[in-house]
Amino acid sequence: MDENRARRVVDALRDRGVDAFPAKVGVYQFGVGVMLSQGRQAIWDSDGTAGIEAQVMRNGVLVGFVPVIEGSENFDEEQVIEAIVHTDYDQPIARRMATSPPQAAPLPRPGGVFRRFFDGFRYR
Structure with a gap:
């Protein structure tokens, strides 16, 4: 996943109340991180393959x-x-939920007013 796409996905998830963050896992390797319960986090699509998958850490x-x-893909x-x-993350091998989870209140986007400064003006 490229950096700008990861940023747009994170912003959309936060607008839906999901505690998501951009995950930089290597040089020019970006993904989407989601904070879960019990101190876990899911890192989505950080390996550069065509299909999406996640590791729960x-x-x-x-x-x-x-x-x-x-x-x-x-x-x-x-x-x-x-x-x-x-996605239901409660099992070691996560599965898709049959019903849609309730939507939570939107979360603020990381960086606030200084977001473009932190990111080095790399996006539009």
Whole structure:
């Protein structure tokens, strides 16, 4: 996932009340992180492959994962957001929820007024 797409997905997730953050996992490797319960976090699509998948980590240890979603190599941003929101992370191998979770109040975007300064003016 490129940096600008990851940023747009994070912003859309935060607008839906999901505690998401941009995950920079390497040089020019970006993904979407989601804070979960019990100190866990899911890091989505940080390996540069075509399909989307996630690793669920707690204190740097892999405690679960989301297998590659079939057909996700052709997902647009809205479909990626829906896939992240509709995932049930409670099992070691996460699955898609049958029902939509309730939408929470929007969260502020990280960086606030100084966001473009922190990011070095790299996006439009």
